Amino acid sequence: MSTAIRTSGLTKVFGEKCALDSVDLAVEEGSIFGFLGPNGAGKTTTLRVLTGLARATSGSVQILGHDVASAGNSVRAEIGVLPDVPGFYEWMTAEEFLRFAGRLFGIGRRVLDERVAVLLDLAGLSDVDTKIGGYSRGMKQRLGVAQALVNAPRLLLLDEPTSALDPMGRKDVLDMLISLRGRTTVFFSTHILADVERVCDTVAILDRGRVVAQAPIDELKARYGQQKVVVEVTGGADELAEQLGQQSWVTAVARGHNGAIEVTVTDVSTAQQQIPAMIASRQLGLSRMEAGEMGLEEVFVELVGGVRP
């Protein structure tokens, strides 16, 4: 499968601040790629470099096989972009803006008529005749997604596409992204982990300008899931949890559903030997003990957590 986005050693420096530090990304065509990171991690800067709005200090960026720094219009003709806060001409209506966007791509009138109707419907703006200046943030965001699709792009780049939407609007946008799977490569940045878990097949986690993990979601969760053990006992769970928390091979203890103890460990085999022994010494009954799956949220916290400057 070919690569839609490939960055190599991508670095962006603002004065003395290194916003992106040797970022390597590879996004396969047809995938839905989640670009996760806390606020200030460098997600928007990455997207600005990918779209040619900003220049990399060093490193290379290939979009659909073209060097983004020199390709110009040929790359832009094949991508759709939604910035984090899309700006519109407020004196236009949604239909006028979509037609304007289509004309920028040189789309013929007949095709544009059809696409505008479909996209207005998709954005839930078919019956809205007011000017964009009177729109809510959610309406603007939905229009932003629609305008990014006007050229039927091979690659869709979205910066926090669901952050301003209500639950229904979020669901609509995520459903729309799912419907594009296999036809359009979708690269979207977000800090909403549930969105990524729901629609993405691959994820990269960015922290302080560095990619700290990049893998298919299942692989990422499995990689970290092996380090979690879930234990259920017949009684005395609180005391057992306290004792577990004092062990050197335990990094975290949390309480899950039905009184279960979720133990994050550095060495699973030691845990598998020691936990039953501790339960036996306390004369407790062991109801369940299994390797638990870490959620993406826990993976995320594990990778980017800790004290932040």
Next chain:
Amino acid sequence: MSGFAAFAGKEAREILRTWRIWVLPGILLLYALTGPVLAKLTPQLLGALAGDQLKGLVLPTPTYLDAYGQWIKGLSGTALFALIIIYGSIISSELKSGTAVLVLTKPVSRTAFVVAKAAVHSAFLAALVVAGTLITWALTAAIFGRAPGSALWSSALAWLVFGVLFVALMTLLSVIIGSAAGAAGAGLGIYALLAIAAIWKPLGRYSPAALSTAPSTLAAGKDVAVLWPVLTSLLLTVALVVLAALSFRRRDL
């Protein structure tokens, strides 16, 4: 090319559908309509205001040249200052509102973005100056009974070249200076420098600085050579737009 045409079309529609259609056209229309009337009534107005103080002083009878002078005075003063202030945000407003990002991630080059703006607004200014000059011409003929065209049109067109130069200058300043007020302030400063530079003969004869005073001289029916100032102004206009495009291409958005 389709991107350029589509963006230029947007720019033209934006003029027609926003405050832009009221401010500069309003100012020019006001001067075009009132210039000939004020020129005709100036002696009576002065007489009424001064009362006995001007007794014995005979004011010359106003002519069509006074009407032309009023029109050019309006263009060179209020209209030019308004132009400088309005176009202080010609590029930066699109950067601030985020609209430039949506446009420039589509097949529109940054050069096309800058050139389309400079071209459309220069054409808009030209249309306004031609319309205002036609109104002045017609009203002058109606009020004074005589309105030879050469002094009026030569002065108005000379000013138009100067105005277009300032559209280009403000385009560049709006790329370089993010603040609209800052760009406008720089534009006014450059205008003041040009007006001072025109005093020095070589600059006053060959450079764009000559066009800060030449239109008034032409409107008064006097001869002044404007070929070189017009040529150097047009060259400088092109250079400023090229510089604006180059500067815009280099910057991070």
